[in-house]
Amino acid sequence: MAPSTPRLVVPVDLKKKPWEQTLPLHNRWHPGIPPVAEIKVREVFRVEMVDWTGGMIKDNDSAIDVKAIDLSSVHYLSGPIRVLDEEGNPAQPGDLLAVEICNLGPLPGDEWGFTASFDRENGGGFLTDHFPCATKAIWYFEGIFAYSPQIPGVRFPGLTHPGIVGTAPSRDLLNIWNDREREVEENGLKQLKLCEVLHSRPLANLPSTKGCHLGKIQKGTPEWEKIATEAARTIPGRENGGNCDIKNLSRGSKVYLPVFIEGANLSTGDMHFSQGDGEIAFCGAIEMSGFLELKCEIIKGGMKEYLTPMGPTPLHVNPIFEIGPVEPRFSEWLVFEGISVDESGRQHYLDASVAYKRAVLNAIDYLSKFGYSKEQMYLLLSCCPCEGRISGIVDSPNAVATLAVPTSIFDQDIRPKTKVPVGPQTGEDTGCAKMHL
Known part of the structure; x- marks a missing residue:
């Protein structure tokens, strides 16, 4: 029997703001953000995503929108998605969640993307000391190929992938993140010699209520106020996966994510048509809206079995990524x-x-x-x-x-x-x- 059409569990409407979606998006990590959908293992399901800015960057040849962008509000993630086993039992802390990417691509009717570098005074980038001003290039897609009016004479196939795939942290893990990143923010300039070389970047992006969106939790309520002051920003990759920006995670890839809370609460977003290693301009991939078709498995007790903690607690682990068989071929x-x-x-x-x-x-x-x-x-x-x-x-x-x-x-x-x-x-x-x- 032929497989059924993947079930759409998180739809998006590109004419609406991220917080206006039928299933509101979120831009923070926190165990208290409620799931917007649930799936069972072995089910192929579809998730749609806005671009990481939620539509703030426009299809034109001006970089004014890049210079003025509010970076407190990115990334916009679809989810969280609660993962159940075949009997309807949720994934448990200590399990390993295997997430297979079955299919992906741009949303129909929105086949374009952008690459940008941020202004020195608003985010910066890897080479901000050499390129201090905001710039932008628009890319148009022709099947698997991309070309840009701003960078003529270049055309290449894209290896499309999600920049962010992650599970929700437990409260203990969230506290570890906030404590260690606050230490970097407060003392980094005194301790880290690298700051003298890459001097214009924020050292960390600490929890902030500014620009915070928590999915189904209504803004302005006591619950929102409490979680917004604790929830971690999505900028760096961490133990839960998150913003890893691994360009080879395309069709056929599999991500093995640690589970920290009941149900795992899987979220994804930040779709890229293509990216170079390091995404050096910070907004450096070809950013786009898009969709993923995924399938999950739960490996019971997989964290202890397969992930060795590299830190003082069993929570100090990192995901494993299995690269798929699809990628562009270059010989020179x-x-x-x-x-x-x-x-x-x-x-x-x-x-x-x-x-x-x-x-x-x-x-x-x-x-x-x-x-x-x-x-x-x-x-x-x-x-x-x-x-x-x-x-x-x-x-x-x-x-x-x-x-x-x-x-x-x-x-x-x-x-x-x-x-x-x-x-x-x-x-x-x-x-x-x-x-x-």
Whole structure:
């Protein structure tokens, strides 16, 4: 017998705000956010999602919306979804939730996305000290391919994936998150040398009632006020999975998530048409609305059996990700190396972040010789299917990182040669000047 059509458990209407949806969306992690739907294991179900900003970024060539975006309100997640076994019993703390991605894509009629870098004074990014102003590129989809009027001469297949898949934390885990991130926020500038190199980023994003949406919990009630002051922001990935931004989690992939509360309370969102390793512009993937068709299994007692705590409690675990068989194939790459020496020439000790920053900057500078602006290449390397690697982490004092760029995404030969071609024009005729503020 043919399988049934996946059941739509979380619909979205792109004409409505995230909090106006039939099943209201949420943008925080907290065990008290009630589920909006429930599913049983082995059932294939469909979840629809708005883009991570909830429609704040528009399909135009101005970056004013990026500069003015309210980052207190992102990401908007669909769920939570309560997971039951075949007998109707909810998943239990200590279980492992296996979430298989059966299908995914953009929502029909909304086949476009955007890549952006944030302003220095509003979020910043990995290279904010080099690119302090907000920029934006719009991408249009043709089947599996994407192209952008703001970055001409480039076309590539997307490996579509959700940026966020996670379970709800327990109260104990939530307290661990808030305590350790508050410590970084309060003392990080004194303790962390990396802050001197990536100096313009917020050190942490602590709980805040500003921009908070808690799904079915009505704003302004005593329950909302209490949870909003405790609920964790969705910006970083944590023990529950969350914002891991692993670009290879596409069709056929499987995520093994720890279960911390009864029912697991699975949430997902932040759909990407494509992303480069690291999503370096912070809003660096091709962000879009979209859908997932998922299937779940419950592995009883799987946390203890398969996940080894890397911390002082059994809660200090991390998910396992199984990459699916579907991905673009490239045969030729240009690879850029970086070492842990910063732009001032100062040596850092085995610092992979500094090494990766150097690799990215080397790639941007090189590709700008082919008729592109450096801002265009910053956005491109955030969202194209490039591959980042920690190539060496043991040879003191230099960590070595590499960034491999597939050469076939360009309509010209970007390999070193005797004479560099002019390449695409980046003046007013391409709209690129309007990309910058």
